[in-house]
Amino acid sequence: MTPETLAEKVLSATRAAFEALGLDAAVLPARTAVERPRDPKHGDYASNIALQTAKKAGTNPRALAEKIAELLAGQGGVAKVDIAGPGFLNITVDAAAAGGIAGTIVAAGASYGTNNSMEGVYANLEFVSANPTGPIHAGGTRWAAMGDSLARVMRASGAKLIAEYYVNDAGTQVDHFAASLLARAKGEPTPENGYVGAYIDEIAADVLKRRPDALDAADPLEVFRTVGLELMLDDIKGTLADFGTHFDVFFSERSLHERGELDKAVERLGELGHVYEADGAVWLRTTDFGDDKDRVLKNSRGGWTYFAADCAYYLDKRERGFEKLVFMLGADHHGYVGRMQAISQAFGDEPGTMEILIGQFVNLLRDGEPVRLSKRAGNIITLNDVVEAVGVDAARYALTRYSADSAIDLDIELWTRHGNENPVYYVQYAHARTSAVLRNAADRGVAKGESYDASLLAHPRESDLLKALAEFPSVVASAAELREPHRVARYAEELAAAYHRFQHDCRVLPVGDEAPTDLNRARLWVVDATRVVLANALGLLGVSAPERM
RNA sequence: GCCUCCGUAGCUCAGCUGGAUAGAGCACCGGACUUCUAAUCCGACGGUCGCAGGUUCGAAUCCUGCCGGGGGCGCCA
Incomplete structure (x- = not known):
């Protein structure tokens, strides 16, 4: 007997008790659960259903509990029902009924644990989405572990889920990245706002390996941009795969621009009456949906903002049929929650369609001191550094063991101990x-x-x-x-x-x-x-x- | 200033979405190996759940206000 079937028995006994006592069954919940009491004197399982419903039904919890106990005691598998305290039901299950679970589990094998709590939900889970301008660092590592695990858990619960990585391959960061590669290849100093690190040297060299003519091309910067992004993304994909993190879709921001999706999204938002022009810029009135201030879609120089791409990306996901859009973001992005939710509502979607999970940071410690250096990326800690330090199993476990709400210190020494x-x-x-x-x-x-x-x-x-x-x-x-x-x-x-x-x-x-x-x-x-x-x-x-x- | 996360045993953290005497690991102390792998187990010690109110049969959990710490608040990406 599983706790679920016992809970059903409790509920039906309660229903019968209500009938016997002439109470209004409308106050009963649709589902109930039994809990495992810490104190063995309280039986194998306990239910507080009498406490929860007695008051609403206008009766005494203890008297109600007694009636439920009487009806429950006759059920198969239930050895004994005691009443304790103000009206707890303490249930003892007979050994044969309890022991049956072993056979159930062995028969179910790998599918034991799957359940239907999210049956029929078509969800998109976006996580990591680190910029393709450098390796994944410590924060992203936590989402790579947690997000992947969440995807597995939701699928095991019956959800149909697509794990997605948004590749920010458009915009000025990518320009800086391309310029840094080009400068490196030409032996010039790193430009302002450029990227540094051993990985830049490697990628610059790899671009030249793949396209020996790159520096003589009509637009060398474009070659370094395209090929460099591809190489960096391949590197990221390899790192994630080695980490056991699976993505179904790597979604290109650039593709949204190329397909004109930003215009389409802004046009749609305009039709819905949420767009206006001011100070030479185009704005979305996100304050109508609880945001602190309105947000710019197109700046006064006529350029799209990152936010406009977010709108287009949101619309694209909805058009792909997802009814639940889940995002895992780092605490440094929590300021984006308001405007993101506003996008969802501006498109007229139900609250709850978009769900944003904010996770706190992770610090890597050695001997109680923060670890700083990375061979690859200046003084940033990367996913590879974490894996190198403690291994995939320990890293994934350490990063999924804590609530996302709490910042964690990952102590290398602890996690390598046996x-x-x-x-x-x-x-x-x-x-x-x-x-x-x-x-x-x-x-x-x-x-x-x-x-x-x-x-x-x-x-x-x-x-x-x-x-x-x-x-x-x-x-x-x-x-x-x-x-x-x-x-x-x-x-x-x-x-x-x-x-x-x-x-x-x-x-x-x-x-x-x-x-x-x-x-x-x-x-x-x-x-x-x-x-x-x-x-x-x-x-x-x-x-x-x-x-x- | 505003937003957000955290505050539970000396340390690191759980606490099943309001239940019974608040838990685990580590650390410290004391036990159990002719083992089914002791990479394990058992016992002892250890708490005004940051503070103050409120909600109710009942609060670590929900609400309000403070205190302390982390992070964030651009026509950047």
Whole structure:
């Protein structure tokens, strides 16, 4: 029995109790959940539904709880229902019902944890979107890890999702980039506002390698711009791929300009009555939608602003059919939220169509001191630096383990340690241990068989572990709905802890050459189920699940 | 000045979107290895949840105001 099915039983028992007591069932929620109480004296699961509904129904919570308990106690799988405090229902599940989850998990395999909480949602998730004028740095690294994990979690929850990277390949930053490459190739000093770093030298050389005639071309700057951008973007794509971050679409800002999408978007906004001219510039009246001030679409020199491209990009996404546009931005962009939301509303979309997630910064520390130097990019820390320092698994785990709301200090020393204090190793080791037990079982010819006797799984460590396993789908669902992939990492740590405790106290394989018992076999199912869930959880985080360590 | 994030054990952070005696890891102290991989486990210590009000049966969680820290506020991209 899963917590979800138990919650349904609680709800239907409550409905029946309302009827029996002659109460108005309209105050009942459509869904309810059971929670795992910390104190084992409070049973396996607890529900506060009587507390939540009694007042609205005009009755006493304790009396209502008693009626619900009476009706719930007769349900299959429910061993005991106690009432505690002001009206909590403390539910004890019978071992056989609880133990059934292991079989469910093993049968589901890689699909265990998937759920339908976001079924039918067609979403676009934009993240990283670092300028193609240099390598991805530390901030972008966090979004590369979190965004990718969020994409996986939302897909696992049934959303149809496109992961997208907006390539800012138009505008003055790109001009500076091209000019820097050209100057480098000609051996001239870096121009004002130009880019420096070893990567500029490399790309300048690579442009010449690919186009030996570049300096003699009709427009050398254009050659360096086009080829340089391509090389830089290839480099970024390679870095992301090595990091395990997948994008479905790399969307070119320049293509919006070339296809006339900016004119089209501004025209549309004009038709909707939100555009005006003042001081020789063209403006969008974003203040109608809560922004601090109106924003310029086209400046007085007749040039498009970046904001105008944002409008066009927004319209393009909507025309591609996305009903949910999610953005992950760094805290340095939070000032853009107001104008971005205004774009959505100016086009007449429902609030909530556009969702902007703001994440705080990450500092890389070594021995408690901020790390500054990068071989590639002046004194900026890059994604490659982070990976070089701690490896992909530790980097991804470290960056997805914390709420995006909190700024994090990533301590290189901690994340390269092999032990309990390093969460990624703690979780991976639990997975390796499950694999080891299964390997040993196979070596000794102990098969878990077609089925098992779930009622044998009554050890406290077993029931704790089974409850943790049963929780996984709802963890994935809430991580997706709340856009908080760190919940998966925290859950994985709890599950790993429950498994380590289980393995410490519960012997799985027969000792010596004793014959395997039914308990041995039943426990193998639990071990296998744990292996599956740990692997699935790590998979959602983009972290490997090693079979040996 | 305005916007935004944070403030929970000595340190790093969770806290399941209002529930029971607020949790984990680290650090410190004390235990468990002829092991299914001890990269593990168990125990002890440790808190006015920044402060003050408010909402209610009930607040770390929601609202308001302060205090402290991070980030941001361009006809830049």
